[in-house]
Amino acid sequence: MVRGQWGGAGEIGHMSVDYHGRTCICGGIGCLEEYASGTSISKRMNELLLAEAAYDAARDGPVDTRETVKRWLLGDPVAGRVMNEAFEALGTAISSLSHLFNPELVVIGGGLAEVGEPVLRRIEGETRKKTMPSFFPERGIQLAANGNRSAMIGAAMQLWV
Numbered sequence: 001m002v003r004g005q006w007g008g009a010g011e012i013g014h015m016s017v018d019y020h021g022r023t024c025i026c027g028g029i030g031c032l033e034e035y036a037s038g039t040s041i042s043k044r045m046n047e048l049l050l051a052e053a054a055y056d057a058a059r060d061g062p063v064d065t066r067e068t069v070k071r072w073l074l075g076d077p078v079a080g081r082v083m084n085e086a087f088e089a090l091g092t093a094i095s096s097l098s099h100l101f102n103p104e105l106v107v108i109g110g111g112l113a114e115v116g117e118p119v120l121r122r123i124e125g126e127t128r129k130k131t132m133p134s135f136f137p138e139r140g141i142q143l144a145a146n147g148n149r150s151a152m153i154g155a156a157m158q159l160w161v
């Protein structure tokens with residue numbers, strides 16, 4: 001386990017995936033969570049919808065992350081743009097982590113993991129594009145069995161070790 005000097009290691013949400021990218025609340029540029037967090041997915045979806053003349057925010061209301069994912073799965077092009085960006089960002093981050101740590105297996109938790117196969121296929125594809133073949137995890141990328149509860153379970157496990 002890599003903990004870092006005060007326990008902050010593994011804060012991949014603030015790992016930059018685009019040094020010309022969006023400014024993050026942390027002060028960094030192009031942080032992963034600016035593209036792939038639930039908050040950023042719905043924020044970006046609503047920005048793109050507002051840019052469309054046909055969309056009336058007052059009438060149609062904001063679209064949340066769950067609805068964005070649902071629309072992506074149904075083939076909606078705007079949701080597709082938002083999700084492509086999230087998958088590209090995740091692939092970039094996992095590729096960098098693979099080159100840095102050379103893991104045997106990568107496990108994805110969080111809300112997106114609960115969507116299942118379509119998410120896994122896209123993340124795996126984007127990671128393969130950017131990773132040297134010998135560094136791609138031998139056992140591949142898998143979705144956490146406990147989905148969005150995985151981080152909490154992992155944190156709780158730290159109390160027992």
Ligand SMILES: [Zn+2]
Binds near residue numbers: 013014024025026028
């Ligand atoms: Zn950040």
